[in-house]
Amino acid sequence: MKRPYVQLDVFAGRPGDGNPLAVVLDAHGLGDDDMQAIARWTRLPETTFVFPPSSDAASYGLRIFSPRREVPFAGHPSVGTAHAVLEAGLARPRDGLLVQEGIAGLLPLRVVGEGATRTIAVRTPPARVMAVAAADDPKLQAVLHGLPLGRLPPALMDGGRRWWLVEIADERALRAATPDWDAVSALAHATDSMGLCVFARSDDPVYYLAVRAWVGAPAHFEDAASGAANATLAAWLASRDALPGDTGFYRVSQGREVGHDAIIELLVDREGEVWSGGRACTVVRGEIDWP
Numbered sequence: 241m242k243r244p245y246v247q248l249d250v251f252a253g254r255p256g257d258g259n260p261l262a263v264v265l266d267a268h269g270l271g272d273d274d275m276q277a278i279a280r281w282t283r284l285p286e287t288t289f290v291f292p293p294s295s296d297a298a299s300y301g302l303r304i305f306s307p308r309r310e311v312p313f314a315g316h317p318s319v320g321t322a323h324a325v326l327e328a329g330l331a332r333p334r335d336g337l338l339v340q341e342g343i344a345g346l347l348p349l350r351v352v353g354e355g356a357t358r359t360i361a362v363r364t365p366p367a368r369v370m371a372v373a374a375a376d377d378p379k380l381q382a383v384l385h386g387l388p389l390g391r392l393p394p395a396l397m398d399g400g401r402r403w404w405l406v407e408i409a410d411e412r413a414l415r416a417a418t419p420d421w422d423a424v425s426a427l428a429h430a431t432d433s434m435g436l437c438v439f440a441r442s443d444d445p446v447y448y449l450a451v452r453a454w455v456g457a458p459a460h461f462e463d464a465a466s467g468a469a470n471a472t473l474a475a476w477l478a479s480r481d482a483l484p485g486d487t488g489f490y491r492v493s494q495g496r497e498v499g500h501d502a503i504i505e506l507l508v509d510r511e512g513e514v515w516s517g518g519r520a521c522t523v524v525r526g527e528i529d530w531p
Contacts, residue, residue, distance in 0.1 A: 241531070243267070244328065247284070247524035250320040251465040251494075251502040253356065255523045258495070258502045259465035261320040262287040264528060265328050267303070272310070278530060279305035285463070286317040290325060298341035299331035308458055313344040313400040315467015315504075315516045318362040322349045323520035326358075344400060350515060361505060361517025364468065367399030367475035380404070382423035383436055388413050390440065392480060399472035402433035403453070407440065411450045414440040415497060419454045419462070428456030437469045439492075441484060447491040447503060448484035449473075464495040465502030471516040474506045483508060 244265040252258025262282040267275065267289035279287040284307075291301035302321055304311040311317070322338050325331050331338055338349040340362070349362045373380055373394045380394055383404075390407030397403055404427060408414040417438065428435040435456035442450050451470060453463040463469065470492050477483045484490045488508040495502040507515040 241269070242527040242529045245524075245526055245528035246324050246327075246522050248320045248324060248520050248522050250316040250323070250520045251467070251504050251518040252500075252521060253519045255521060257500055258520070259316045259463070259500070260284050260523075261317055263321050263324040264289045265324060265330065267291050270530075274530065275303060275305050276310070278528070280307045283307060286311060286314055288317045288321045290321065290330065293341045295341055295346065297339055298346055299338040300325055300340065302340050302342040304342065310343075313342065313347075313365055313468060315362060315364065315469075315471060316465060318347065318349065319360045319467060319517050320520050322351070322360045322362070323358070324522070326351070327522060350517070356521070357519070359505065359517055359519055361507065361515040362467070364471035364514045364516050365400050367397050367472045367514070369476070369479060370396040370398050370402065379427060379430060383420060383427045385420065385423070387417060387438070392482060395476055396431060396433060397472045397476050399468060399475060401468060401472075402431065403437045403469050403472050404431070404433055404435070405473055405476050406436060406438045408438050409440070411440045411442045414438060414450050414452060417452070421454075421456070421460045424454045424456035425460060426456070433457075434469070437466075437473060439473060442493070444493070447493040449490065449492045451492050451494045452497060453494070462498045464498055464500040465504060466494070467504060467516040470494070470504050470506055471514045474508055474514045474516070478508045478512065478514070
């Protein structure tokens with residue numbers, strides 16, 4: 241059966257800068273094993289599957305799979321799928337909002353603009369502080385060795401996925417850092433987390449923070465652009481009254497160290513909700529013929 245299929249670059253205005261995503265725009269009839277097999281075949285960070293919504297409040301239904309497992313929520317798949325759904329004419333915003341129905345519940349996505357300059361931001365699930373640690377915490381000594389730390393203490397945050405968040409003293413040190421993958425993996429497994437998300441403040445006129453996300457489990461890799469990790473970071477900064485700027489809105493640069501150049505937009509609104517988003521572009525349009 242042939243189904244509409246697209247591949248996107250998310251958090252980018254041009255191909256190659258952001259985080260790739262595959263979207264199957266008509267997943268009706270596909271079972272869990274089918275979707276996992278397709279996600280394993282695409283070999284992209286995530287593949288999403290679009291279904292008719294079961295709730296009148298939703299614009300569409302969504303399931304997200306990595307090559308290894310189903311994912312309850314992730315930022316770049318949510319933003320990218322919304323972009324694909326709009327391009328395909330499968331849904332239209334109501335009062336500037338789409339509503340995504342998935343494992344994480346009904347999540348609104350704010351749509352601003354049209355075409356190549358359109359931005360989409362998803363309101364992310366609430367994140368909570370699991371632990372605040374000292375720099376010399378035994379769990380962190382190996383993974384932080386040689387990194388010049390900033391003023392905020394390391395923290396373990398849970399926003400659907402758990403991340404250790406660590407501020408680095410300056411952007412140059414952040415970009416020059418080489419992760420100790422054995423230490424990142426050990427930390428991830430010991431604390432049931434994704435790994436380490438390190439960030440530094442920047443004087444760049446486009447973005448306020450530079451971010452790197454080192455995944456230690458289930459595989460070892462640096463994420464090119466993570467909307468969920470950055471949303472978790474925004475919640476941590478808001479909890480410490482340490483957001484950059486004074487409006488709750490800021491931009492993040494991520495991915496340069498792995499050959500990308502993504503820009504992610506974050507907003508902590510007056511109610512304390514975190515919105516994570518940016519631009520997306522379609523790179524491949526076609527069909528997937530999967531039995």
